[in-house]
Amino acid sequence: MSDPIRCLEFFSGIGGLHYALNIAEIPATVVCAFDVNMIANQVYEYNFGHAPSNKTIERLTPKDIEKFKADCWLLSPPCQPYTQGGNMKDIDDPRAQALVHLIDLLPKLDKPPTYLFLENVKNFEESQSRAKLVQMLDEMNYQVKECLLSPIQFGIPNHRLRYYMMARRRSSIDSSSVQQQETEQEESSVIQGEIHTKWPFTGEYQFEVPELCQFIENAANEDLQYRVPEKDIIKRHKFRFDIVRPSDNRTSCVTKAYGSHHLQTSGSLIQTQYLDVKHDWSDPKSLLELGLRFLSPKEISRLHAFPVPEYQLQSNDSCLTKPRLFNPPHCLPHLNFPDSVTLMQRYRLLGNSLNCWVVAELLRCELF
Known part of the structure; x- marks a missing residue:
């Protein structure tokens, strides 16, 4: 059996990307998470048993990264630089500098990650941050897929349109065979980026969306x-x-x-x-x-497809790489909040989080 994929989780929040990895049933492990939000880190440690590093990402060095021998980067950077509420300062926003720093670190690593997954808000696809990232990935011989998708398309009654990027680094063998065969048009499409807006990308399925009563108490x-x-x-x-x-x-x-x-x-x-x-x-x-x-926070957790207590249904049987009809995830750990986290803090953490099922399906069917 091959060793699990070693993942670094940046901007980890309450662990949405970690939960998605578990839901996807990918043979992978998060070797370290990074976040500076102390309340989010408290929730993360409460559920996963280990606290994320609160070291500022802008201060990470290639040596700091390489010691983890990570095969995969999972990223959910702050969305405010790309929203109207955040004044859309993009790459000039101080909150975007951590992502910019990680982009600059990539070519300095002796062994860059094979896989990279990033989640953010709509508008990121038009940002300078995205352009800088895609250019770097192209120069480092990554194959990139991008999409704008909502949980509604996956059979969940919640509209949460988000941008997702999946990048996989080609091997040296792939480089010699694939790159020689690509036309100029195909090469430019990697740089310009086709943004998929259907799920699956082929549009061959359409999932029925259940009533909200199945999610509320x-x-x-x-x-x-x-x-x-x-x-x-x-x-x-x-x-x-x-x-x-x-x-x-x-x-x-x-x-x-x-x-x-x-x-x-x-x-x-x-x-x-x-x-x-x-x-x-x-x-x-x-x-x-x-x-x-x-x-309620528990209902939002269900709509965001976090594994939560007392909401366990029979798991889905499906091909490892084909899209699945949504079923509330049953894997451990469940998402629970420490008693010290207030109701408003729970709302804020969930509002800043992501939909675990959407990410899990993209990991299963597209990235890995």
């Missing part, structure tokens, strides 16, 4: 701690909240502001009362009869 409907405060509803005149019912099969993207008074575009609200009442967007008081509540 009935008991939470009556739990007042998740109710949207009346004052936050009343003060938003004519604002059209994204209101969903358990019978719906779509929710909007949950952001790090979810659960707070920032209700605009932070995520869907669940309707818990079904009286024959017509609400009027120009009269926010009419919305109070709907019993609007936030998704």
